Amino acid sequence: MGKWTVRALRAVLAVVLAGTVFVQASMVWVLASGNDPEDGTMPLTTLRVITIVGMVAAQVALVCVWRLVAMVRRGTVFSHAAFRYVDGVIGAIVAVGLLWFVVTAVNAPGQREDPGVTLIMGGIGLAILGVALIVLVLRMLLAQAVARDVEAMEMQAELDEVI
Secondary structure (H helix, E strand, O other): OOHHHHHHHHHHHHHHHHHHHHHHHHHHHHHHHOOOOOOOOHHHHHHHHHHHHHHHHHHHHHHHHHHHHHHHHHOOOOOOHHHHHHHHHHHHHHHHHHHHHHHHHHHHHHHOOOOHHHHHHHHHHHHHHHHHHHHHHHHHHHHHHHHHHHHHHHHHHHHHHHO
């Protein structure tokens, strides 16, 4: 990965992380202070809490990607340590998918006249979980690459002994 690519990706990750922290702090402040501009109905407060938790999941994914980029830059991504961060990304995506289903369930009673919205939202939740499956497949590819790397190092050590 090139130096400029790493810098650009880190800049994007930093801006998104800072933005989510700002929005979270604002939402927590509104919830904690009781100065809610809305009427304080239950679904609105529930949706705000779900949004805050969803942003935490996104932040976990951002930090994991940051760490993986650092490992790529150092050339250590093909190691067992990378699995922890890939698992973190998968977990964050699954958490967001499940939170989306909760949002769909909270929103569903208001969509009785147009149930298609609920179906579309359910489809979006399935798509989010599909992304988690794609990352899981990529994790399996990483596992194969790590196994091949270990095998190559063992073969190199045997060859060095012969020579």
